[in-house]
Amino acid sequence: MTLSSAQFDNFRLFTMETGTFRLDGGSIFGVVPKTLWAQHVACDEQNRIQLTARVLLIHSTSSGRVYLIDSGIGHKFNEKFSKIYGLDFSGHTLMSSLEYHGFQATDITDVVFTHLHFDHCGGAVLRNSEGESSLAFPKARHWVHQEQWKNARNPNEREAASFLPENLDPLEASGQIHLVEDGHQYEPDFTIEVVDGHTPGQQLPLLSSGDRKLLFAADLLPTTAHLPLPWVMGFDTRPLLTLEDKKRVFARCIHENILLYLEHDPYHELIALGNSAHRPNITWAGTLDDL
Numbered sequence: 001m002t003l004s005s006a007q008f009d010n011f012r013l014f015t016m017e018t019g020t021f022r023l024d025g026g027s028i029f030g031v032v033p034k035t036l037w038a039q040h041v042a043c044d045e046q047n048r049i050q051l052t053a054r055v056l057l058i059h060s061t062s063s064g065r066v067y068l069i070d071s072g073i074g075h076k077f078n079e080k081f082s083k084i085y086g087l088d089f090s091g092h093t094l095m096s097s098l099e100y101h102g103f104q105a106t107d108i109t110d111v112v113f114t115h116l117h118f119d120h121c122g123g124a125v126l127r128n129s130e131g132e133s134s135l136a137f138p139k140a141r142h143w144v145h146q147e148q149w150k151n152a153r154n155p156n157e158r159e160a161a162s163f164l165p166e167n168l169d170p171l172e173a174s175g176q177i178h179l180v181e182d183g184h185q186y187e188p189d190f191t192i193e194v195v196d197g198h199t200p201g202q203q204l205p206l207l208s209s210g211d212r213k214l215l216f217a218a219d220l221l222p223t224t225a226h227l228p229l230p231w232v233m234g235f236d237t238r239p240l241l242t243l244e245d246k247k248r249v250f251a252r253c254i255h256e257n258i259l260l261y262l263e264h265d266p267y268h269e270l271i272a273l274g275n276s277a278h279r280p281n282i283t284w285a286g287t288l289d290d291l
């Protein structure tokens with residue numbers, strides 16, 4: 001399978017597929033009954049839905065920085081974990097995608113974590129056969145919103161299963177974690193939108209190129225099936241806040257023509273929204289190659 005790329009003014013963008021996984025359909029669609037969601041997405045005999053872990057590489061030609069936005073699940077998990085989540089790396093891995101686009105791990109200068117749930121940060125931490133951990137991108141600064149870091153290091157019991165110490169302890173020990181606040185700008189034309197409903201301090205990278213914009217949607221909009229406002233994941237810690245996040249961000253996307261880059265949708269990489277924030281529809285769908 002080919003991986004797409006695009007020139008976006010001063011940014012060269014590269015799609016990075018890091019593997020697929022499966023999550024329970026109930027947890028993916030929250031209060032929405034299966035009789036409804038099953039009309040839109042297929043599930044396996046264990047009621048699981050296949051998702052992808054599609055991350056984004058950004059090479060800034062003006063600053064020279066090479067950003068990786070999220071890092072997928074990674075490979076340091078046991079058989080039980082792999083079975084529960086149906087991990088499948090037969091198509092792509094983080095490193096095979098990196099190589100496909102002609103980059104090496106040491107080229108990455110910045111890893112930007114939207115948040116620290118295991119399917120977003122696990123690929124950034126390696127473990128060898130002796131059980132020793134190291135960073136997959138040793139030269140990179142690793143960025144996370146300060147509210148997310150605080151929450152991930154002191155999680156409530158409900159969210160703790162998503163914040164794995166095997167990811168977070170080595171990141172903390174490395175001294176390479178850098179915290180950002182609301183309104184952070186990584187460089188000109190590269191800012192963030194912060195949403196708090198899924199988990200506190202989820203940062204969504206936002207790139208601008210003239211009148212074109214692209215937002216990395218992460219878990220604000222995991223798949224196109226989550227476009228209707230009440231279709232909110234059961235994982236979200238504050239679903240009513242997610243409703244407000246969705247209305248605000250969708251309105252902005254429609255008003256400012258912002259494309260949404262989807263991290264977990266196996267079939268949609270990039271979409272444009274139309275109509276209204278309360279009832280958004282897809283007006284265009286494609287890949288980075290179509291830009």
Ligand SMILES: [Zn+2]
Binds near residue numbers: 115117198219
């Ligand atoms: Zn998440």
